[in-house]
Amino acid sequence: MEQYLLDNVARYQTLLQRFKPPPQKKTGEAKTSTNSSIVVNTRIRPLLDDEVSSGQVIAAFPRGDGSGVVDLHELRRVVRGLPTMNSSAFKIGKVFGADQTTETIYNETVQPLLPYVWEGNIGTLFAYGQTGSGKTFTVSGLERLIAKSLFSESLAERKIHVCIFELAGNSAFDLLNSRAPFMILEDSFGDTQLVGIQERHVQSTAELLEIVENANTFRQTASTEKNDGSSRSHAVCRIRIENPAPEVVEDGILYLIDLAGSEAARDIFNHTADRMKETREINISLSIVFRGMADFDSATATATGKPSKKPYIPFRQSMLTKVLKHLFDPDRTRGCRTSVLACVNPSFLDTGATKNTLRYAEMLQSSQPTGKAASYNPSVPTTWSNKDLRTYIRIKSGNPSISPLDLAPYESGTQLLRVPEDEFVQRCLKSDGVTKEQADMFYSKLWKLHIDSRRAAR
Incomplete structure (x- = not known):
């Protein structure tokens, strides 16, 4: 199929020139996100030099009107005649194009989490998308900017602790302790605890960055059809900010999560049975996370504004969902805010994977859970x-x-x-x-x- 697409680049570009974006549909009252605990954004990386030299062209285009809409074009083979083009539109928060820097993404989506975490709440940033879509590049850049901000003069002096670990299937490994295994358990409050992991006290930007870089050398990677050094596990950096104020219930926690790259069926034809099983586990865990976060909305309110029945969310099914339980737990008592970054490879050879990435982002964007804290109960x-x-x-x-x-x-x-x-x-x-x-x-x-x-x- 890839060769077929490359052979019809001229046809694709002709159809692309004829495309006119349809007007956005009006769906009555617009959903407001002023109280939302989730912000969803998309980053479309540029085509790489080797992709351009092989004849690949762009299929994902952000609209320049600030609407947050991405148009995705897919060339389709037909039984007779010339190939046709199918176009889809996805509305997702804010779209960062190939010309926008990681610093811009940080200032608009991640930096607002820091003061929130500083006050004893939970902030979560995670990047997801197809393998080779730029997730690790983006998260690494954001980690450097976060390290600078945490030790800047504008923030009050507090003790900062960090642990970094890897989740592969139902196993968890401490990347600050030479991949030593550890346990992820629930305590008597229903909170997730990392039992047996090393946590380092850091006192400077340079020290934090050195720890992150050393941890990355222990991360599990492997060659795939799309990426010679694909991350085959979820990497989690947890930064705990010790709060000296006695009236604050908890220390602030910031999770920085680089999710393993998802792959389409055509990318695993040449993989071993173990690699195919690994890919299924990655895709299943991602599906539970996104569907759980979307279903969380139905636990807070229905379209009529009345509480609905709590959905069943199998967060114990994988290590990733245990760690991220705070994202979709209707009974949570701590404040939580999340920034989701969908990373996209714009090539017209990868429209299938891009479509899945954007569908998940659109699903979260339409959910907008509020995460209300539990009200007073004399029995609780x-x-x-x-x-x-x-x-x-x-x-x-x-x-x-x-x-x-x-x-x-x-x-x-x-x-x-x-x-x-x-x-x-x-x-x-x-x-x-x-x-x-x-x-x-x-x-x-x-x-x-x-x-x-x-x-x-x-």
């Missing part, structure tokens, strides 16, 4: 503010009552549950007349309520 301690927690302590801690000021001077329900048992008991004993037995019983009572609420949610 993780939804309690400090005021709610103090009321519970005053009423339910026994006789004599434990002082709420001694036990929880500023903590929310989630924060107090994270306090070690010994410290919890010592705080209780500051109250007049309170015994160790009473303190132990109240600790158990609070934790039983938390466990029961988790079971009920499941």
Whole structure:
């Protein structure tokens, strides 16, 4: 088929000159994204020199009117006569063309995540697309810019910790510890924990960049039909920003994710059985992530504005979906914002893979989940503010009552549950007349309520 397309380049260019973009359809009220937790963008890389020399031409064209629409043209073989051209249009947030730099992408899509993470929330950037579409090049450039921003004078001084790991199928490997395997598990709060991974404290831009570069040397790559050095695993860089303010529940976390390159069926004809199995696992994990993020919208609101039934999202099916659980968990209590970057190879030989990439991006763009935090529930301690927690302590801690000021001077329900048992008991004993037995019983009572609420949610 590739040779057929190359033999008909002149026909394709003639049809392309005749193409006139259709007017955009009006679909009633436009979806607003002011409260959206997901921003979707597309980067179309330029044709490479070897692609140009082989006769390839561009098939993906961003419209120059700022509408965020990409026109994709596909030459089709017919039984009789000259080939025809099918055209598709995809509307996706903002489109960065071949003439726009990685720094421009950073300023418009990634930089806004940093102050959000600085305040104790979760920010996620991930790039996906066909192998050879420029994902690793883009993410590497964004990592360099993020490293400079984290240690700039405009941000307050805080401790910054980093871990970098690789997800291949259902295995996880620590790239800062010579690919040592580690576990990805859920804790009692439903949060994902990386058990046994090394985390480095970094103190400068140069140190962070050196760590990232060393980790990349351990990443799994292999030759594919489209790319001699294709990444055959998902690489995750997690930056944790320690927050010194005691009233903040969590440290801020920034995930930078370079997803493994997806491939079409025609790209794996010459692959081994292991490589084909690997490709299926990559494509399945990506499908779960995107469909899970899209279905998350139905858990927050329907078209009528009323809550709908929670969708079943199999996030335990792969290591990638476990790590990204925060993106599509309707019960999450932490603020989350995500920047998605769809990377596109513009060649007319790759329109099939490009179409799949743009379809996923369009699906996320139309979902626009808001990720509302859980509202107060007297049976769920993780939804309690400090005021709610103090009321519970005053009423339910026994006789004599434990002082709420001694036990929880500023903590929310989630924060107090994270306090070690010994410290919890010592705080209780500051109250007049309170015994160790009473303190132990109240600790158990609070934790039983938390466990029961988790079971009920499941």
